[in-house]
Amino acid sequence: MQTRPAVQLDPRAIAAALGGTARGNQISAPAPGHSKRDRSLRVLLDPTAPEGFIVHPLAGEDPIEMRDYVRTRAGLPDWEPEHAAKPQPTAHLRLVKKAEPPKAFSDWHLTSRGFSHVATYDYTSADGEVLFEVLRYEHPTQPKSFLQRRPDGDGGYLSGRGEPLLYRLHELATNTDDPVFAVEGEKDADRLASLGYLATTVPNGSWPEDLTALSGRKVYVLADNDAAGDKKAKTALQNLQGIAVVARIDLPGLPPKGDVSDWLDAGHTVEELESICSSAPPIAANDNDPLPAAPLSIFEWPVSRFVGEPPAVDYLVDGVIPLGVPGMVSAMGDTGKSFALLELHRRVAFGQGTFAPDVFGGKVTAIGTSVMITSEDDAGEVHRRISALDAKAERFGPAGQKMIVVPLPSAGGARAFWRDDKKKGLIETDDFLRICDQLRTINDLRLVTFDPLASFAHLALNEDPAAGQFVCTSLSRLATETGATVLVAHHMRKTQKPIENLGDARDAIRGSTALVDGLRLAYAMWPADEARAKRVCKSLGQEYVANKVVLGGVVKANGPAKRMVSTLVRNEFGLLIDRTSGIGAAAPAQDDLLGALIVAVEAAAASGHPFTRTGATGLYAMRDRLPTELRDVSRHRLEGLAATAIESGRIQLCLATGTTAKWLDVPGGQFAIGLGEFRKGAAR
Template sequence: MTAIAQPDPVYLDPHAVAKAIGGKVIAGTNRVVAHAPGHKKGSPEISITVDPSAPRGLLVNCFSGEDPVAMKDWVLERCGEPAFTPGQKAEAHAAHTGLLKSKEAQKAFYDGHLTRRGFRLAVEYDYVDLDGEVLFQVLRYEHATESKTFLQRQPDGKGGWLGSRPDPIIYRWPEIAARPGEPVYVVEGEKDVDTLINAGLLATTAPNGSWPSDLSPLKGRTIFVIPDNDRTGTDKADKAIGLLQGIAKVKRVELPGLPDKGDVTDWLEAGNTIDQLQALAKAAMPAPANDNRPAGPELIHSGDFVRGFVPPDYAVDGIMQSGFLYSLTGQTGSGKTAVALLLALCTALGSPFAGRETKGGRVFYFAGENPDDVTMRWIGLLHEHALDADELDVHFIRGVFSVSEFLGHIAERDHVANRGALLVPRGSRLADWDRRDRFYVAR
């Protein structure tokens, strides 16, 4: 194919271009922004970069669905120049821009299918390397009546965009690299990352849940994974935990009182604080390597089989693991309450239970509908062991209620930290409560 000759670039003065099209020059740059034909209000729809290496010396980028070639013709016409005719680019120009043949075949970025339906571009999230170069963007589009949606794009090397994304990287990589060793919060979306970083924490995510193969920036750190409160959020959190186990200490942090489809930004905007979030994160236990959910048959190599395995974290050595629900069953009068109270005492003291070591920690005992019976038994147990009730880190809760709802109250009073066990009577609602990395005993 024969290259089509183009007139020499002549308009290399940004101020002359701005005057010709009624735009303005961005201070300190060679870039001009202006309204496209037919637009007079709001943000500028086109950006023109004066670049001697570009065809006709101009790069035109459009933000409202206009054809970039048509916009370039319009700019040239207003400047009194012949229209631009796209042709085969010279090899020297391709080398200058670093444009690869694989990119030449890719399509230009286009969002007209969204803007025509009333979507507006709300936020651009830049994914940058350690030098600050934008590798790609995630674009958030919002609508008055429809759910938000996202697109991705990458620079084409000429001042424009391609409707694709290169290999993924983690979001806010430079900030994480600049603070080695600090814990990192992993959340579902870029908005939540920005919320936490603006509050002084380190946070990251992956574009649409597509994690890079190189996770070395997170290696050796403590990672707090905060899921959104919906199925997608749970699945993405599970994926992140599975990928990060083995290279980092991973903890799952559930936010009490989070509304359906809510995220950490919603939780903070509802009046919760960063201090409360950090307390929940500090109290979280390491995420187990096996969450006991059913899975289909899978052929796994020996190395992959053991990689990322986290040994069981026993609350009572050999018989009770942290993060699991256990049920004490037996006939009436067989001693279930007595065993549960003894377990509470041993956990609070960090002393052996039935000859087995206990981890020790704070205990919550949900006394249920018959707190008087529990009170009498507890007094007797303390008397037998010559212990003072005021010196034990054991807390009793009376009445029948939703455990999941009461957990938020416990967190607000800063009673979650250093907890060892939750002892729950029959009748308490556990079905709506996600497992939270402590061990439970239901009588």
């Protein structure tokens, strides 16, 4: 027998040509038309194989086409049949079969066994010409079956089909504006089309290379509720990456093995379907090129869509840090914010006891997985801090898998998540997009922290408002997609005079105002002045040392939040412990109480149960409706605070009934502009 000459190929060179990676003589690379991170094309370099390599397409591509693709990308010589070694006529070698001629279509093998032909689905060109058909067969006791056939040009049919196509392609080509539903089967596509929607699928799960009809469009992938449906939905998302703005939809209440037709048959409405789809976040592209934005329709947002009771605010830290929002924890250097954040992560992952002191001004109420990525502390420092926090060694139990701390100095070094590209402008980097992809796979994710922001944002945050807004928008999208609170640790600048209230603390946060304004929450921490710190230490019976006492509080919130200053005292490990309760020397300052009063007045008026300054509906008489820090304030001081707020214009006396302006509201509130309405029922 003639021996085939060995072909030696360089795995690194082949991997680079294919945009993949090499491990030994095995190469993993993206298949044609797939994203840069796809690894569904495997190439094995074998000197004894024809041309020196063997291909393994894992996504269903034709192996011969994939050989041509590898040969072309790697710059290898074209395959020449006459150079191929001819097999010798030995008995143990099989002869190569010739291509069989096309067969006439027949469904006798199904109908003879009791199957009935129940539906025919035409696959047409963009011009409406039928190129092949999919036929559906059902049986009383056996699973459904499908056959494919194509016209033979003489009025009959041949078995099989040509290249795959998008189902209902003619309609997609005719209407290029409406969103498209991608479903698992033709039956569901026809059901949605009968309701006036654009819908498509692919024959037998085979996606065509030409997806021009979906380019730049909004596509909702409706997943069936079984393992096969999940797999096909993931395949659809993979094929549509970088082509369309795609969102996966898992319909609520879908029975096992159910599809959208079953969901509609159960009584769900198209209005529900539209609402679910319109609120679904798009799947982030694997590539760094942004997907085209879906067109905005103002007519999709009439107030009539907001039906029933509004959703309650869910908190990560009760009354302080909401769940599922982007926020910031800002502090001066050497304050201890990183250690405090680590303790917050521990409580989210491990839970906390009933009598545990507050953290960041409240009790942790959301338990689940937490992820902290720090670019300042190495593995050794994280180990020391975790050991100090986890005295009961809970990290070695199941809860230890719920708390993830990534020390970048020990994990390949710091890296940029946001930067300014000379060609593309402000971008999210591939590193950030990979992290986001991983975070979205965590079902019970509750908290994500990047510490500190400056290490991850290689942008001019201090000078450029656009840079700050870009980062905030990125964090907001991540919080929305994961449902987790996403915090960044940030720095405050040193001030010439001590910080006296929450307003001073907010002004001391570094960066343009766009950075704070663009986030839903900002929590600040700063050292107490020496006199206040000594009073706190004395009341606790502890020795005063510099930087032992730290103050903290919410300096910006887009919703209800406790506007009070917490007093934090370092323990023997350097962890800040909330000692606000019972420390008379650390009672809230005047400005903090005033801020809390204004928030309470605003909330009461918005609820239709406004306060008056005095009387039966006055602040003191109704003090059980006030925040905790105001309930123990004397009547004289409480009414004095209201007078101060009225004099400064931060609270207004409003006319609602009668001729006396007595109802309290903030400027611009409903009662302040004359539109306030009193609501029946108990005030909340």
